[in-house]
Amino acid sequence: MKHTGFISAVVLAAIAVTATPTFAMGPRSGNPVTFEELDADGNGEVSKAEMEAHRTARFDKADTDGDGKLSVDEIQTAAQERAKQMASAMFERRDANQDGFLTEDELPKPQRQGKMFDRIDADGNGSISAEEFANVQDRMEKHRKKRGHGWFDKN
Structure with missing residues (x-):
């Protein structure tokens, strides 16, 4: 085994x-x-x-x-x-x-930096707005909780 x-x-x-x-x-x-x-x-x-x-x-x-x-x-x-x-x-x-x-x-070297920037820049205008940044933070928090990284969180 x-x-x-x-x-x-x-x-x-x-x-x-x-x-x-x-x-x-x-x-x-x-x-x-x-x-x-x-x-x-x-x-x-x-x-x-x-x-x-x-x-x-x-x-x-x-x-x-x-x-x-x-x-x-x-x-x-x-x-x-x-x-x-x-x-x-x-x-x-x-x-x-x-x-x-x-x-x-x-x-x-940050190998994924360019790809990550492009994913965050949802409208593709070459810059990240406060709204795009907040959306990514929300997605990351949901992902973190889904994966069980919020063990000490009360939510």
Whole structure:
């Protein structure tokens, strides 16, 4: 039962089970949790118990005062730590000459920027109006909620 599709499904399920993107991310530079991290007993399969244990461990790590609840400060601290890890990893990947600085040519080129601009510019006049901008924001918010990224939202 070691099929690529199965492994991908398990990883996706693990991310969904872990409750928030902050807790779903593994310790490396913002990468999702790996199959090996979930397979705690190393038997080549991930059980519901292993997924729950992973979720609990991520929660416990964020619950710095050990009260069994996450405060806004604890969630912000966990998110800031993740952001620091992601920024450090991005810096290491991009600093081609390893001089400790990033120049503009070392940054990723926005490959989709032109296409995105054209999609937002609904009337095709070469500029984005406040209405077009607001429409895109509304669509993005609906998409975000549809994909489950509003877990802490009350709506």
